[in-house]
Amino acid sequence: MFYREAGDFSTTYREDSQTFPIKFDRYRYYAVLIIAFAIIPFLLNDYWVNAIFLPFLIYSIAAIGLNILTGYCGQVSLGTGGFMAVGAYATYKLMTAFPEVSMVVHILLAGGVTAFVGVLFGLPSLRIKGFYLAVATLAAQFFLVWLFNRVPWFYNYSASGQINSPERTLFGIPITGANTEPWAVYLFCLVFVTISAVVARNLTRGAMGRKWMAIRDMDIAAEIIGVNPLTAKLSAFAISSFFVGVSGALFFSVYLGAVEVGEVFGINKSFLVLFMIIIGGLGSIFGSFAGAAFLVLLPVLLKNVLVTGLGWPTDLAAHLEFMIVGFLIIVFLIVEPHGIAQLWRVAKEKLRLWPFPH
Amino acid sequence: MPDQLIYAIEVFFNGLMAGVLYALVALGFVLIYKASGIFNYAQGVMALFAAMTLVGVMEGQVPFAHLINAVLGTKVHHFGWHLPALVGIVSTVLVMVVLAWLVQRVIFKHLVGQEPIILFMATIGLAYFMEGLGDMMWGSEIKKLDVGLPQGINLWIDEATYNIFDYGFFIDNLDIVATIIAITLVGSLVIFAQYTKEGRAMRAVADDHQAALSVGVSLNFIWIMVWSVAGFVALVAGIMWGTKSGVQFSLSLIALKALPVLMLGGFTSIPGAIVGGLIIGVGEKLFEFLVGPLIGGATENWFAYVLALLLLVFRPQGLFGEKIIERV
Numbered sequence: 001m002f003y004r005e006a007g008d009f010s011t012t013y014r015e016d017s018q019t020f021p022i023k024f025d026r027y028r029y030y031a032v033l034i035i036a037f038a039i040i041p042f043l044l045n046d047y048w049v050n051a052i053f054l055p056f057l058i059y060s061i062a063a064i065g066l067n068i069l070t071g072y073c074g075q076v077s078l079g080t081g082g083f084m085a086v087g088a089y090a091t092y093k094l095m096t097a098f099p100e101v102s103m104v105v106h107i108l109l110a111g112g113v114t115a116f117v118g119v120l121f122g123l124p125s126l127r128i129k130g131f132y133l134a135v136a137t138l139a140a141q142f143f144l145v146w147l148f149n150r151v152p153w154f155y156n157y158s159a160s161g162q163i164n165s166p167e168r169t170l171f172g173i174p175i176t177g178a179n180t181e182p183w184a185v186y187l188f189c190l191v192f193v194t195i196s197a198v199v200a201r202n203l204t205r206g207a208m209g210r211k212w213m214a215i216r217d218m219d220i221a222a223e224i225i226g227v228n229p230l231t232a233k234l235s236a237f238a239i240s241s242f243f244v245g246v247s248g249a250l251f252f253s254v255y256l257g258a259v260e261v262g263e264v265f266g267i268n269k270s271f272l273v274l275f276m277i278i279i280g281g282l283g284s285i286f287g288s289f290a291g292a293a294f295l296v297l298l299p300v301l302l303k304n305v306l307v308t309g310l311g312w313p314t315d316l317a318a319h320l321e322f323m324i325v326g327f328l329i330i331v332f333l334i335v336e337p338h339g340i341a342q343l344w345r346v347a348k349e350k351l352r353l354w355p356f357p358h
Numbered sequence: 359m360p361d362q363l364i365y366a367i368e369v370f371f372n373g374l375m376a377g378v379l380y381a382l383v384a385l386g387f388v389l390i391y392k393a394s395g396i397f398n399y400a401q402g403v404m405a406l407f408a409a410m411t412l413v414g415v416m417e418g419q420v421p422f423a424h425l426i427n428a429v430l431g432t433k434v435h436h437f438g439w440h441l442p443a444l445v446g447i448v449s450t451v452l453v454m455v456v457l458a459w460l461v462q463r464v465i466f467k468h469l470v471g472q473e474p475i476i477l478f479m480a481t482i483g484l485a486y487f488m489e490g491l492g493d494m495m496w497g498s499e500i501k502k503l504d505v506g507l508p509q510g511i512n513l514w515i516d517e518a519t520y521n522i523f524d525y526g527f528f529i530d531n532l533d534i535v536a537t538i539i540a541i542t543l544v545g546s547l548v549i550f551a552q553y554t555k556e557g558r559a560m561r562a563v564a565d566d567h568q569a570a571l572s573v574g575v576s577l578n579f580i581w582i583m584v585w586s587v588a589g590f591v592a593l594v595a596g597i598m599w600g601t602k603s604g605v606q607f608s609l610s611l612i613a614l615k616a617l618p619v620l621m622l623g624g625f626t627s628i629p630g631a632i633v634g635g636l637i638i639g640v641g642e643k644l645f646e647f648l649v650g651p652l653i654g655g656a657t658e659n660w661f662a663y664v665l666a667l668l669l670l671v672f673r674p675q676g677l678f679g680e681k682i683i684e685r686v
Contacts, residue, residue, distance in 0.1 A: 076475055076478075123671075124667055124670060124671050127670065127671050127674050128670045128671070128674045129674075130474060130475055131397050131474065131475060131478050132621060132625075132670060132674065134475070134478065135617045135618070135620075135621055135663075135666075136621070136663075136666070136667045136670060138614065138617065138663055139618075139660065139663035139664050139666070139667045142659045142660035142663055143660040143663065143664060145659075146656065146657070146659050146660050149656075150653070150656065267614070271482060271486075274479070274482075275483075278479055310428075311428075312428045313424070313428060315424075315493075315498060316424050316425060316428055316494070319490045319491075319493040319494040319498070320490065320494065321490070322486050322487070322489050322490030322493070323486075323487050323490035323491055323494065324490075325483075325486050325490075326483045326484060326485070326486030326487030326488070326489070326490060327483070327487050328483075329479065329480070329482065329483030329486065330465055330480055330483040330484065330487070333469065333472075333476055333479060333480045333483065334465070334468045334469060334480075337472075337476060
C-alpha cells in the first residue's frame with residue numbers, strides 16, 4: 001500500500017539513477033540512519049555494545065569486503081582471517097610508531113597495507129580459478145598467521161607474543177584502550193560502516209562493479225567483450241582486502257584491544273565471514289549486513305536460550321551451534337542460494353503488489 | 359658421511375611416511391571429486407567422525423550421552439562393554455555407509471547441476487555439521503584409539519642403520535604399517551575401479567554423467583557407493599592418525615593438509631594424490647629441517663600451500679591433472 005513507485009516521478013537523470021529509486025526505500029534508509037546515529041547511542045550499555053553491536057558492525061565491513069570479491073567478482077577467498085590480521089597488525093605497528101597521528105588515518109592506512117597484500121595474494125587468480133583459487137587463498141591464511149606469530153618485529157618483541165592496543169583518543173574522547181565509553185566506540189565503528197557501505201554500494205553499481213560481475217558470470221566472455229581481467233580481478237582483490245583490513249583494524253584496536261593472532265584470526269574466522277555472505281546473500285550489500293547480523297545474533301541467542309534458559313552446559317551449546325550453522329549453510333544453499341537478501345527482495349516484490357496479488 | 363646428511367636422510371624417510379598419510383586423506387578427496395565433481399571439504403571431518411565412532415563403539419559409549427543427561431537429568435555414559443577392534447571397524451563402516459546415503463539423499467540430490475563452488479561450500483557446511491554432531495554424540499575430549507597396531511621405534515631399522523652409518527634412524531613402526539596399508543588400499547582401489555562392474559560404472563560416471571545415465575548406470579547408487587568408499591578411506595586415515603596422536607579435533611585439520619597435496623597432484627588423478635602426498639611430506643619435513651631454524655620454525659603450517667601455489671601458477675591443473683579446457 002505504501003510501497004509503490006507509482007506517483008514518484010524522476011525529472012532528472014540524477015534522480016533516476018539514485019541508489020534508492022523508490023520513495024519508501026529512501027525514507028526507510030534515512031530512518032535507519034537516524035535511529036543508528038541519533039537514538040541507539042543513548043540506549044547502549046557495555047553488554048549490548050560488546051556482545052552485539054560492535055561485532056555486528058565490524059563483521060559487516062569484513063562481509064562487505066568479501067562480498068565484493070566473492071559475490072561480485074566470483075573469486076572465492078578463504079584468506080579473510082589472514083587479511084584481517086594484516087589490518088590488525090598494520091594498525092598496531094602504526095599506532096605504536098606514530099602515537100600522535102589520528103586513529104582514523106591509521107585505520108585507513110592499515111586498509112591500504114592490506115589492499116597491497118591482497119593484490120599480492122590475488123596474483124595467482126589470473127592463472128587459477130574456482131576452488132583451486134579457494135585453496136590457494138588458504139596459503140595466504142596460513143602464511144600470514146604464521147608470519148605474525150613468528151616474526152617478533154610485528155608484535156614489537158613483546159614477551160607474550162600478543163598485541164595490545166594502547167589508548168588513543170579522537171576529539172579528546174578515548175576510543176581504544178581500557179577507558180572507552182560504549183557510545184563512543186559504537187559511533188566510531190558506525191561511521192566506518194556507513195562510509196564503507198555507501199562506497200561499496202556505489203562501486204558495485206558503477207562501471208567497476210559491472211566489470212566484476214562480468215568476470216564472475218563468465219570470465220572468458222568478459223574478456224572478449226573488452227573487460228581486462230587483470231585490472232578487474234586485481235582491483236576486486238585490492239578493494240575487498242581494503243575493507244577486510246579496515247575491519248581487522250577495528251576488530252583489534254576498538255573491539256578486542258588485545259589479540260593473539262592464531263586464536264583470533266585463524267581459519268575459522270575466514271569461514272565465519274564466508275558463511276555470513278552465503279547466508280546473507282552473495283552479491284548484495286544488504287546481504288552482508290543481514291548475514292553478519294544473523295551469525296552474530298545466533299550464538300548469543302543460543303547461549304541465552306540453552307545455557308541461561310534450559311541450563312545446558314556451555315560445551316553442548318557450542319556443539320549445537322556448530323550443527324545449526326552447518327545445517328543452515330546447507331539449507332540456504334539448497335533452498336535459497338541467494339540468501340536472506342533474496343528473501344528480502346521477494347518480500348519487497350510482494351509488498352509492491354499488496355494487497356492485490358495481480 | 360657428514361652428520362647433517364645422515365639426519366637429512368632420516369628426515370627424508372620420515373617425510374615419506376608422513377606423505378603416505380597425507381596421500382591417504384587426499385585419496386578420499388580424489389575419489390569423490392572424480393565421480394561427482396564435488397570437492398569434499400568434509401573429508402577430514404569424516405576421518406575424525408569415523409575415528410570417534412570407532413572409539414565410541416569399542417568403548418561402549420552411549421551416543422549423545424551429554425545431550426541426554428542435560429535434557430533428562432540422567433547420568434548415562436557407558437553401556438559397559440568393550441568390543442574387539444574388528445567389530446568396531448565393521449560397525450563404523452556401516453555407520454559411514456548410512457552417512458553416505460544420508461548425505462546423498464538429503465544434500466546432494468538437491469544440488470545436482472549447481473556450480474562446483476556451491477557444492478564446495480555445501481561440503482563446508484557439512485563439515486561444520488558433522489563436527490558438531492561428532493562432538494555431541496561422543497564428547498569432545500581427546501580419546502585414545504588402540505586397534506592393536508604396532509607402535510614405537512622400529513628396532514631392526516635402528517640397528518641396521520646403526521651398523522652402516524653409526525647412527526640409528528628413528529622410524530616408527532606405525533608409519534611402516536600405515537605405508538603398507540595405504541599401498542594395499544590404493545592397489546585394491548585401482549583393481550576395484552578397473553576390473554569390477556561397479557568400478558567401471560564409477561569410471562563411466564566420472565567421465566560423463568549423461569552418457570553414463572543413458573547406458574543405464576544409476577547415478578544415485580554410484581554416488582552413494584563413492585561416498586561410502588570415501589568414508590571407508592576416511593576411517594582408515596582416522597585410525598592411522600588417531601593411533602598416532604589421539605582422536606581429537608586437530609584430526610579434522612588433516613583435510614587442510616590434504617588440500618595442497620591435491621592441488622599439487624591434480625584433483626582428478628589417483629597417482630597424483632600419492633605423488634603429491636609424498637612430495638609434500640618430504641618437502642615440508644626437509645624445509646623445516648633445513649630452513650625452518652633460520653626463520654623461526656613451524657613452517658609446516660604453510661609450506662605445503664605456498665609450494666602448491668607456486669606450482670599452480672605454472673601448471674594450473676597440477677602435476678597429473680587433466681588439462682583444463684574452457685569454452686564460452
